[in-house]
Amino acid sequence: MxxxxxxxxxxxxxxxxxxxxxxxxxxxxxxxxxxxxxxxxxxxxxxxxxxxxxxxxxxxxxxxxxxxxxxxxxxxxxxxxxxxxxxxxxxxxxxxxxAGLLVDAVEQGVVSWASSPGTRRSMRSNKGRDTAPERRLRSLLHAEGLRYRVSARPLPDLRRTADLVFPKTKIAVFVDGCFWHGCPDHGTRPSANSSFWEKKLNRTRERDTETNEALKAAGWTVIRIWEHVPPDAAAEAVRAAIDARTSGP
Incomplete structure (x- = not known):
């Protein structure tokens, strides 16, 4: 051969x-x-x-x-x-x-970041984008002729993404999930790996506060809406903020 x-x-x-x-x-x-x-x-x-x-x-x-x-x-x-x-x-x-780019889950003794069936169900129901509350809110606002950016950074140099961004009026809207952001009415804490989740969810709330302060310091209006808020009420809150911005001195 x-x-x-x-x-x-x-x-x-x-x-x-x-x-x-x-x-x-x-x-x-x-x-x-x-x-x-x-x-x-x-x-x-x-x-x-x-x-x-x-x-x-x-x-x-x-x-x-x-x-x-x-x-x-x-x-x-x-x-x-x-x-x-x-x-x-x-x-x-x-x-x-x-470099601090990774979540230090292993050193905190976490076997899995969603280690129980109940926690995994909570994770799956808390999508990061295009959730049902976001879509309903966008639909109502769009029907009124309001235009916005979806899942965008209000400040390019700040690694924070808002669900709706109105660049002209400088309004950032966050639709917060009850699990991740600690809703006082519907927020829950997984029983497995409770120490990890306590730190994780507390850090999320701290990050929310940091985001609010950074945007407000840059002249933005920040609106946070719990996912359980009725769409009509959520849309009204956004409209009121836009009216306040456009009718101001």
């Missing part, structure tokens, strides 16, 4: 499947719970370390990548120089932890 025949019979290399890539990331990070990033509003998303090697210099750089509502976000981690891909991935996760 000549060399040509041998090359034809050689099976081509197979690209790893999505599940295999995920397992590789889990192994390098130290488990799926060690791969979480906080994207705001009490929401967590899994991230991956991406390795890029320069064909000119041979230098390998690591970056962190995650997806939010169909958009890919990334952060640079730095140069990695280990001898194997696995070692470089582990080094990338170490750099991500050092």
């Amino acid at each position: 000549n060399a040509t025949d041998s090359s034809i019979r050689t099976a081509p290399s197979r690209s790893p499947s999505r599940a295999e890539r995920s397992r590789e990331q889990d192994h390098a990070a130290g488990g799926p719970e060690a791969r979480l990033v906080d994207i705001g509003g009490g929401r967590l998303r899994p991230a991956s370390v991406v390795l890029t090697t320069s064909p000119r210099t041979g230098t390998t750089r690591a970056g962190l990548r995650w997806s939010v509502d169909g958009r890919t976000h990334s952060a640079r981690l730095g140069i990695v120089d280990r001898r194997t891909r696995g070692a470089n991935l582990r080094e990338g996760w170490r750099l991500a932890r050092e």
